Amino acid sequence: MRLAISHITRYSYSTPVPYGVQQIKLYPKPTRGQAVINWSITVEGATQEAEFTDHHRNHVMLFSFDQGVTELVIHSQGVVEMADQAGIVGPHEGLAPLWLFQRATEHTRAGKGCRDILRSVEGDSDLERLHDLSARIHAAIVYETGKSEIAWSAEDALAAGHGVCQDHAHVFLACARAMGLPARYVSGYLRMDGQDEQSATHAWAEAHVEGLGWVGFDVSNAISPDTRYVRVATGLDYTEAAPIAGHRYGVAGENMDVTLRVTQQQ
Amino acid sequence: MDMFDEMQGQNGQIRSPYATFDAWLSDEDAARLRAKSREAEDLFRLTGITFNVYGRSEAEERLIPFDIIPRIISAREWQRLERGIEQRVCAINAFLHDIYHRQEILRAGRLPQEMISSNEAFLPQMIGMMPPGGVYTHITGIDLVRTGPDDFFVLEDNARTPSGVSYMLENRETMLRMFPELFSRNRVRPVSDYPRNLRRSLAASAPVACEGTPTVAVLTPGIFNSAYYEHAFLADKMGVELVEGHDLRIVDGRVAMRTTRGYRPIDVLYRRVDDDFLDPLNFNPDSALGVPGIMDIYRAGGITIANAPGTGISDDKAIYSYMPEIVEFYTGERPILQNVPTWRCNEKESLDYVLAHLSELVVKEVHGSGGYGMLIGPAASKKELKDFERKLRARPGNYIAQPTLSLSTVPVFTKAGLAPRHVDLRPYVLMSPEGINVTPGGLTRVAMKKGSLVVNSSQGGGTKDTWVLED
Numbered sequence: 001m002r003l004a005i006s007h008i009t010r011y012s013y014s015t016p017v018p019y020g021v022q023q024i025k026l027y028p029k030p031t032r033g034q035a036v037i038n039w040s041i042t043v044e045g046a047t048q049e050a051e052f053t054d055h056h057r058n059h060v061m062l063f064s065f066d067q068g069v070t071e072l073v074i075h076s077q078g079v080v081e082m083a084d085q086a087g088i089v090g091p092h093e094g095l096a097p098l099w100l101f102q103r104a105t106e107h108t109r110a111g112k113g114c115r116d117i118l119r120s121v122e123g124d125s126d127l128e129r130l131h132d133l134s135a136r137i138h139a140a141i142v143y144e145t146g147k148s149e150i151a152w153s154a155e156d157a158l159a160a161g162h163g164v165c166q167d168h169a170h171v172f173l174a175c176a177r178a179m180g181l182p183a184r185y186v187s188g189y190l191r192m193d194g195q196d197e198q199s200a201t202h203a204w205a206e207a208h209v210e211g212l213g214w215v216g217f218d219v220s221n222a223i224s225p226d227t228r229y230v231r232v233a234t235g236l237d238y239t240e241a242a243p244i245a246g247h248r249y250g251v252a253g254e255n256m257d258v259t260l261r262v263t264q265q266q
Numbered sequence: 267m268d269m270f271d272e273m274q275g276q277n278g279q280i281r282s283p284y285a286t287f288d289a290w291l292s293d294e295d296a297a298r299l300r301a302k303s304r305e306a307e308d309l310f311r312l313t314g315i316t317f318n319v320y321g322r323s324e325a326e327e328r329l330i331p332f333d334i335i336p337r338i339i340s341a342r343e344w345q346r347l348e349r350g351i352e353q354r355v356c357a358i359n360a361f362l363h364d365i366y367h368r369q370e371i372l373r374a375g376r377l378p379q380e381m382i383s384s385n386e387a388f389l390p391q392m393i394g395m396m397p398p399g400g401v402y403t404h405i406t407g408i409d410l411v412r413t414g415p416d417d418f419f420v421l422e423d424n425a426r427t428p429s430g431v432s433y434m435l436e437n438r439e440t441m442l443r444m445f446p447e448l449f450s451r452n453r454v455r456p457v458s459d460y461p462r463n464l465r466r467s468l469a470a471s472a473p474v475a476c477e478g479t480p481t482v483a484v485l486t487p488g489i490f491n492s493a494y495y496e497h498a499f500l501a502d503k504m505g506v507e508l509v510e511g512h513d514l515r516i517v518d519g520r521v522a523m524r525t526t527r528g529y530r531p532i533d534v535l536y537r538r539v540d541d542d543f544l545d546p547l548n549f550n551p552d553s554a555l556g557v558p559g560i561m562d563i564y565r566a567g568g569i570t571i572a573n574a575p576g577t578g579i580s581d582d583k584a585i586y587s588y589m590p591e592i593v594e595f596y597t598g599e600r601p602i603l604q605n606v607p608t609w610r611c612n613e614k615e616s617l618d619y620v621l622a623h624l625s626e627l628v629v630k631e632v633h634g635s636g637g638y639g640m641l642i643g644p645a646a647s648k649k650e651l652k653d654f655e656r657k658l659r660a661r662p663g664n665y666i667a668q669p670t671l672s673l674s675t676v677p678v679f680t681k682a683g684l685a686p687r688h689v690d691l692r693p694y695v696l697m698s699p700e701g702i703n704v705t706p707g708g709l710t711r712v713a714m715k716k717g718s719l720v721v722n723s724s725q726g727g728g729t730k731d732t733w734v735l736e737d
Contacts, residue, residue: 021516021559023547049516049559050566055393062562064516095367095394099383236390247547247558 001227002037002265005189006077007201009244010259013252016068020248022046025233025241026076027059028188033085034231039078045069056184056240057094058233065248074244079265080230087224089206089214089231092182098208100236101182106153107170107237110178113158118175126181126209133179134217137171143220145199150238165203166238168219172205173237182208186216187241189230191262198260201243204229230262270414270674271686272337281415283340283735286452296683302444303334303679309440331728332437333678334444337689337710338452341737347410347418347693348704350602353593355406355695355702358425358580360596362402365579366392376595377588382579384663386633389541389576391548395565397574398473399699404536404572405464406695407431407708410603412674419606419671420589421690425581426573427538430709430723431694432496435460435503437709437731453736455706461503463696463703468534468572470698475520475568476533483507483523485514485537487555497538511539514557521560521569534570535560541575583632583666584610606671612663620667621658624651627667628719629658642719644670673719676730678712688713690721691732706734 007026024043028036046063054060065072092098104110110118117136123129144162152160154174157167169185176183183205190202204218204225216225225231235241248254270276273284280288310329339347364370365388371377382388407428409421438457442449465482472480486497488510501508509523509532516522520531542550547558563569579585585592587608593601609616609627620627629641641654658665675686693708710730711721721727 019515021547021562023559023562049519050562050568052562052565053394054565055390055395060562060565062516062559062566064559096390097369097372097383099379100390100393102383245547247551 001082002079003082003189003191003228003230004077004079004261004263004265005230006259006261007075007189008259009074010257011072012255012257013070013072014255015250015252016070017065017072017248017252018067018250020065020246020250021049022063022065022072022074022244022246024061024063024074024076024244025058025187026061026074026243027232028078028080029057029059029231029233031231032090033083033227035081037079037081039076039080041074041076043072043074045072055094055096056234057096058235058241070252082227082230084227087216087226088212089216091213092208098182101184101208102177102180103236104174104177105237105239107239108154108174108177110174111155113155114171114174114178117158117171118178121175121179126179126207127212127215129179130176130181130207130209130215130217133175134172134219135222137168137175137219138222141167141171141219143168165218165220169203169205170237172207172217172219176205176207184214184234185237185241186231186234187238187243188232189260189262190218190221191228191264193228196261196263198262200258201232201260202229203238203241206234228262269672269686270412272412272674272676272689273335274677274686275415283338283343283733287336287338287448290448290451299334299679300681306332306334306440306444309443310436313436330433330723331714332440333687333712333714333728333730334441335677335679335684336441336448336731336733337676337691338733338735339707341735344706344734346602348706350418351408351693351695351704352702353597353599353602354408354420354423354589355403355697357589357593357596358406358423359400359402359697361592362425362574362577362580363396363400364596366395366576371592371595374595376591377585381585381588385579385582385584387576387578387582389579391561391565392574392576398567398570399471401471401572401697401699402574402577403580403695404468404471404574404697406573406697407692408603408695410691410693411606411671412689412691413672414674417604419604421606422583423581423586423589424692425577426540428692428694429493429496429538430692430711431460431705432499433729434694434705434707434709434732435499437729438707441731452733454733455736457705457707460694460705461500463705464500464536465504465506467696467698467700467703468536468570470700471570471572472533473567473570475531480533481506481531482534482536483509483532485509485511485535485539485557487539487543491538493538500536511554511556514560516557516559516563519563519566519568521557521563532569534572536572541578544571544575583608583630584612584663587666606668609667611658611665611667616667617658617662620665621655624655624658626670628670629654629665629667632664632666642670645719670719676710676712678714678728678730685716687716688719688721689730707732 157163407424469480484501522529543553677684
């Protein structure tokens with residue numbers, strides 16, 4: 001299946017930005033069952049400064065704001081050919097050791113909330129337990145946009161009882177790591193059934209299971225990723241896999257507007 | 267145990283490196299020396315070389331005591347030390363490259379995986395990153411102690427941002443001014459070319475993006491940092507810019523500094539800012555001391571950061587205990603310099619031993635530095651021992667223990683004449699793709715209190731000029 005993606009992020013500022021940098025991880029990752037047919041990233045209002053592959057094998061670009069801009073537009077687009085892998089990404093690759101993915105981070109530290117969930121998890125294998133874990137997190141945190149905060153930790157989201165895909169993924173990571181399994185955050189695109197316009201980029205989690213390698217879990221939709229899921233960046237948590245991160249000087253207020261279309265070509 | 271005095275030996279016979287000095291000293295008038303000693307102190311006050319002591323109110327600025335009796339090392343002694351230091355620094359750099367790439371030492375089972383995987387000094391952002399020229403530690407300070415004529419031990423490797431080299435230079439400068447006659451009688455190897463060597467070594471480590479003569483700069487956290495004097499001093503002596511994070515921007519794919527003629531790219535940044543504060547975009551977002559995006563420019567080959575980020579994994583005190591294995595693994599040679607035997611308290615048997623012998627041992631925090639948070643068993647009160655026992659049991663993995671070494675002494679000049687005081691030595695090692703350069707001598711730190719083994723300046727230690735004699 002071919003997916004055509006057009007992702008526009010438009011930032012507008014209340015006063016001109018004197019200086020700042022923007023880090024972009026928007027190029028789909030080399031992944032089994034996911035081939036990039038073509039892809040391009042253009043940015044208006046900023047100049048490209050660096051391009052490299054990071055420790056998670058993410059394609060990273062750094063831009064600096066053009067002096068005095070009040071608008072920054074990032075347009076990422078292309079076509080990706082997807083083949084169904086039943087949610088299995090496969091063997092671990094790259095120099096980052098597997099143990100790195102067992103490290104808890106600020107966002108994924110397991111506390112009482114995670115331990116309560118873990119106590120009820122059932123299954124005869126790691127894979128079964130992970131599926132059960134995903135279902136239990138889905139039940140514990142109601143998907144609700146606009147009410148959670150980007151800085152929330154896994155425990156914050158559990159305490160609130162609601163959150164977005166980022167929160168679901170963080171709780172899954174915290175629990176999977178507490179089970180002793182390597183786990184990582186994935187940011188990417190999802191084509192929701194029957195609709196071309198998507199409200200936002202998506203996030204899910206992957207855990208490393210002996211014998212299978214990395215396996216994806218989308219807690220928010222209670223399934224494992226299929227051909228509608230395009231992997232873009234990975235990391236230990238949101239902060240490492242965020243599609244766009246920035247550091248800006250000046251006090252300008254920021255407004256962000258996302259237009260995302262994911263259309264099926266065949 | 268007999269104490270080894272580097273001047274008087276074990277039997278009161280003046281040792282040969284000190285013979286010429288001793289002859290001079292016995293002709294000197296005590297009153298003149300006392301006056302000279304005071305004069306030296308005034309000189310230090312004038313040059314403004316002071317040190318902020320952490321943990322005291324208002325970060326009080328204090329003069330580090332300077333002692334006029336030099337510490338003298340013979341050419342033969344130095345030769346062996348120099349070879350051992352070079353070997354160690356080579357091994358540290360090979361280890362860092364390995365740890366951030368294929369981790370062969372873990373695969374070979376020569377270092378337990380937990381030593382790296384549970385170590386906060388391991389910096390994931392360095393995985394797969396090849397620093398320009400393959401150099402990780404452009405500047406290393408290897409802390410050595412001595413217990414006998416031929417017995418030197420490495421106490422600590424400082425591979426992050428070793429400080430104190432300005433004292434080495436100022437101490438020599440002061441001695442040359444106070445006692446010029448001593449330097450015509452003794453053939454002392456100069457240290458004054460350190461800033462020139464440092465600049466050359468840094469320039470030789472420039473990234474491929476560099477065009478023409480490399481531009482070097484020193485990055486300081488600012489005037490409130492305890493070592494600000496040294497940052498300014500080194501920039502001045504090297505003839506390069508001293509910059510702070512807010513002076514720098516990303517321009518044309520490079521890290522550039524503001525000048526009167528616009529932004530100018532920096533090729534090599536000698537940073538005296540810790541990893542965590544270096545880049546608010548990639549590390550601690552609250553840091554106001556760093557440069558957002560510098561890690562991106564670094565990974566893309568646009569700048570050399572000296573020392574490389576992530577070198578802390580090699581000077582961690584728990585890793586220290588594996589240094590003999592590390593040296594052998596990467597150099598294929600036996601280590602020339604010995605390690606102090608070390609008990610790792612995360613191992614149960616070691617912890618039991620340490621708890622049973624606490625009053626004889628020195629216990630240090632694995633990630634600590636500057637002599638803070640350590641226990642010196644023989645000098646501790648019953649209550650201090652009890653308190654430390656509790657800390658050890660609560661977090662054994664946080665501590666290592668070592669025997670209390672009978673550190674060598676060198677006399678200091680006191681009102682009542684010469685008196686032996688314990689010393690250590692920090693030689694400074696420069697590394698670039700062109701090779702390794704060890705400055706002959708280094709910084710001798712001396713415990714000014716009688717019997718004290720703590721030489722850290724933050725704990726009231728002083729310094730001495732360190733002489734390495736020509737053959």
